[in-house]
Amino acid sequence: MSAAPHLEQPVPFRIFEGADGVKVASNGTARITVLDDSGRLQLRRAIKGLALKPPAEVLIPALNGLATELLADPAMAAEAAVGRLLQIVGMVPLIKPRHVEWAMATLGDVHVYTDGVDVIVTRAELTP
Amino acid sequence: MAATVTILEKNGAGGTTTDKTGGTVRLKKADNSTVDLNNPLVKPASGSDWSFEKWLRLNFAGTYTQASNLKAYTDGSSGLGTGINLWAKAEASYATPAQASSSTGYANAFTYTSGAPLSLGAGPFTGTGEKGDHLVLVCEVQSTASGGLTPSETLTLAWDEI
Numbered sequence: 001m002s003a004a005p006h007l008e009q010p011v012p013f014r015i016f017e018g019a020d021g022v023k024v025a026s027n028g029t030a031r032i033t034v035l036d037d038s039g040r041l042q043l044r045r046a047i048k049g050l051a052l053k054p055p056a057e058v059l060i061p062a063l064n065g066l067a068t069e070l071l072a073d074p075a076m077a078a079e080a081a082v083g084r085l086l087q088i089v090g091m092v093p094l095i096k097p098r099h100v101e102w103a104m105a106t107l108g109d110v111h112v113y114t115d116g117v118d119v120i121v122t123r124a125e126l127t128p
Numbered sequence: 129m130a131a132t133v134t135i136l137e138k139n140g141a142g143g144t145t146t147d148k149t150g151g152t153v154r155l156k157k158a159d160n161s162t163v164d165l166n167n168p169l170v171k172p173a174s175g176s177d178w179s180f181e182k183w184l185r186l187n188f189a190g191t192y193t194q195a196s197n198l199k200a201y202t203d204g205s206s207g208l209g210t211g212i213n214l215w216a217k218a219e220a221s222y223a224t225p226a227q228a229s230s231s232t233g234y235a236n237a238f239t240y241t242s243g244a245p246l247s248l249g250a251g252p253f254t255g256t257g258e259k260g261d262h263l264v265l266v267c268e269v270q271s272t273a274s275g276g277l278t279p280s281e282t283l284t285l286a287w288d289e290i
Contacts, residue, residue, distance in 0.1 A: 012130035013130065014129055014130055015193075015290055041290070042288050042289065042290045043130060043288065043289040043290065044286070044288055044289075045130070045133065045286065045287055045288075045289055046284050046285060046286035046287070047133070047135060047149060047284070047285050047286075048282065048284040049282045049283075049284075050135055050148065050149075050153060050184075050282060050283045050284075050285065056165060057165065060165070097149065097150055097151075097282075100286075101130075104288075127199075127201070127242035127243070127245065127286060128242075128284065128286055
């Protein structure tokens, strides 16, 4: 499931009691309602991406390596040099730690998961 | 409202906290939260080089009813390369981070996946502040490490909430 594309981090769902006491979870754009009294509604949340490497740890050895190559081959073709630089650019992850915000409704042994975009109905326990 | 949850790194005898929710955790041979290239792990001629323990814990703020099923997991696939291990365990009580010397009491962090996570406490937890067990990580570099660049590895911390 994916986050709303226009936001850096997804909006958490909020659980509240709707009309007639039914349980409702909403993130402002999507809403999931549990009509049955025996149903359960909860949020399943996560922070993914902790422990990304600092860019310096990747860049310093790579740039040192390229500098060594350039010193050894000062006539390196421009295309080759730029190509090596672009390879280095690709080594640095630009992905930030991201939050995952799901609402999860359970009726019996069936779970309904949604992140506000996708809806999954399954008996399996899914984890972000 | 949903809780505002942050990931804290704790250092020093008093467990000074640093918010790492949007940042990087640096496993090194020193007990601090600074992300720099100081105190690196070095490939040893024999045996293993060990990092200091890295103590992490979820912190709940804002308004929420209760949280449960706190857990941590990886993608299950280590990209760290031969001879580099990441070890993990859960600890209820904080202790001043020390340099590890073995993996006793730990499990390979990459055995913890979304299907088989490391539990940081079933709960339910209520109120604000740090909740659940600490996630303790250590890194081991063995003499068989190949060196060079390794890809980033990421962790997921997850919980249920009402």
